[in-house]
Structure formats: C-alpha cells, structure tokens
Amino acid sequence: MGLPWPFALRRTPAAAQAPGQAGSGCSRALFGQPLAALCGEDNTLPRPIQELLAVLRQRGPTTEGIFRRAAGGTELRQLREALDRGKDIDMGSQPALLLAVILKDFLRSIPTKLLVIDLYEDWMAAMERASKQAKVEELKAVADKLPVANLLLLKRLMALLQHIGHNAATSRMSCSNLAICVGPNLLSPPNEDLLPLQAMLAVTEKVNVLVEFLIENCGDIFGEEVAGLSPPSAEEVPAPMDRRTGAD
Template identity: 80%
Template sequence: MRCRLWAPGQAGSGCGRALFGQPLAALCGEDGSLPRPIQELLAVLRREGPSTEGIFRRAAGGTELRELREALDRGARVDLGSQPALLLAAVLKDFLRSIPDKLLVNNLYEDWMQAMERTGKEEKLSELKAVAKKLPAANLLLLKRLLSLLQHIGHSAATSRMTTSNLAICLGPNLLSPPNEDLLPLQAMLEVTEKVNTLVEFMIEYCSDIFGEEVAGRSCPSAGESPAPMDGATGAVFLLLAEPL
C-alpha cells in the first residue's frame, strides 16, 4: 500500500449547514444557484463520466466515500477535480439519496406515474412538463442538470458501458418513491422501482424535449474550471487516503 495525500481544493459547501440530508432549497445561494460542490461534481462528471466504465454502477471505496462525504458535509475545501470519477458519482448518488422527500418529490409520485400512463410520446412529454413545474425551483434546477449529465453519459455508452436504461436503474430509486414506501410489501416495492426506473429512463432520453435548451448545463462550471474559493474558508484540510499499488 502507498499513501496519497489529498490536498485541499476549492469546493466548500457554500453555506453554514451540512450538505447532506438538507432540503435542497436551503442549500442554494441567494441567486438560486446550486451548492458549489454539487455544481463542481456535475461539471467534473460531465467531463469524466463518458469515458469512465461503469460510472454510477461500480462501487467506490467505502473509506474514501465516507471521508469525502464528511469533508463536504463540514464545508471543507476539497479539490473535486482531482478525485476519481467513480468516487464522485457515488458521492452524487449519496447526495441525491439524502434529499428529504427526494429530488422528484415523493408527494408527486402519483402525478409522475399518471403522466407515464399516457399512450403517446407527445402526451407523455406534455404531462411530464406539467408535473415538473410543480417541483420546487431548486429541485427543478438540479433535475435539469442531472438529466443533461446522464443523457451525455448515455450517448457515450460505447466507452461508459452505461446506457440510459443502466443509468436509470442505478439512479431511479434515489430520485423518487411513493409517500407510503415503508408500508409496501416487497412485491409492490419491486413494481414501484420498475415504474420509477421507466420514468427516469424516459426523462433522460427526452430531457431536451421536456426542458429544451434549459438542460444545457449553463449554471454548472465548465468542465475545466473550478469554482472560486469560498469566502471565509480558512485553514487546510488534508486527508490521507490509502491507495493500493
């Protein structure tokens, strides 16, 4: 084993509260922008995801995942651009999973399902647009950026080995559940998961039709750019990670 020094970078949480487990709106800037670490995660994954085999499917090291999550949660300044794409994908999944009531809002579960029951593609798209408008502004913003990222990766399935179906299976359960999820028997929960995955796959494939140019990712830093250091961030955080030879 050899040790790799993880030097401090530029991704603080951008607010005075934990990053994980909080309502998304509470984490956004006064201008409605997404939390700085999430912006950078999306940007780095947009650059690295298409060439990373099994992105969002392959597991990251448990220790590294825990330490990175804890560092982001306490507002440490971390150079996310230097971290493995698989690790960043795992962190993003953790973040999505931690959003109270989930990104697509559990209370809108029936609305999403009814939209998917429409027979024609155009009818589905029209209904999905209507449901999306019911989301909190912060959720809608992140949804657009996430779908754009996943479509980008899915278009490079030859290298990522991740089709839109694969991506939906890996991320769908983190994005939506019925409000009574804990009361459902196993078989019913399996059916719910299948329906949610179908919804997410459809939204990935047709995100441009649903949101138009708004899914272009303009609010994320460019792939080669890191956000500016956060004001008030002091000191340096060094995490010593064990890495096999």
C-alpha cells in the same frame, strides 16, 4: 494508511482562516438537508454539487461503469464527512467513480426526494399517457410543480446522464443502465415503508422507466435551454491535481 488518491483541499486564504467551512458554499451539513436550504439566494446549487457535476460531465463519459461501480467504503466515508463539515474539496482530484457514488448518496439524502414524494402519483400518471408527445407534455406540467432548486438540479442531472448515456461505447452505461442505478434515489411513493417487497419492486421498475424517459427526452421536456444548465464545461473545472506525494 494514507488514502490511495489525492484527497486534496484547495489551498486558499479562506481555507486557512476558517477550517471546516472554507468556501464550500454551504454553512450547514450538505447531506440530508432540503435542497432549497442549501441553495444560494439566487437559486444556485451549492458549489460542491456544481463542481462535482462538472467533473462527472468531463470524466463520466469515459469512465466505465460510472454510477454502477462501487467506491471504497473508507474513501466514501471520508469524502462525505469532509463535505458535510464544509471542507473546500478539490473535486478535480477525486476519482470519477467516487464522485458518482457521492452524488447518488446526496440525492438519496434529500428528505422529500429530488422528484418530490408528494408528486409520485402525478409522475406515474404522466407516464401512462398513450403517446410520447402526450407523456412529454404531461411531464412538463409535473416538473413545473417542483421547487425551483429541485428543478434546477433535475435539469442538470438529466443533461449529465444523457451525456454519459450517449457515450455508452466508452462508459458502458446506456440511459437504461443509468436509470436503474440512479432512479431509485430520485423518487418513492409516500407509503414506501408500508409496501410489501413485490409492490416495492414494481414501484422501483416504474420509477426507473420514468427516469429513463426523462434522461432520453430531457431536451423536449425541459427545453433547449437545458444545455445551458448543464454542468460547466471541462475548461471551467479545476484541472485534476497530480499530488501523490505521501499517498502511495
């Protein structure tokens, strides 16, 4: 059966000449790679991730249950495999719920996690500071230890999640809800595999509290320029394609 949504490739000369690697901005698999290895020499995020973030910024606030609701297994597998092969996917034609799951999958696949496993204790120590301002200052210091690519994606991700959380009336996803859904993909302790279940549940709760704080206070932590590092506006994203011929 055909896919129930337009799984469209961009029709570009490059796509015709180099199937499988056409213009995706990635010369290797997208998932499971160190983030720095996927970024350009000018520390730009891989184009599929930039475009995915942009579409989610446009549609996430009005998509109920974004980052919480699941996507179809077949569609998820096909899109992930296409991105891993470097196919030049029209992100604007993909459902927002599917892109949210793909983004969580991508974050989960980063080998040392976006927030870096080795910095786990630093993040936790920052959250133990007594006042909000002390937490903010300490979190700034920990964020400065991140690789450049990780910090760039973290800023854009937090700005996106805050944007969705501030539109909870339509997304039905508060900053707390988003942290619960996304947080476990961003950080874990170095000895995660050795922890008993109860200890791992406690770790997950701490990580979720950290991520919620980062979402709610991303402007204070990452600076006012975080708005400029947000995904491109809707006008900069290719319009959704209404190509449903043969897909029904």
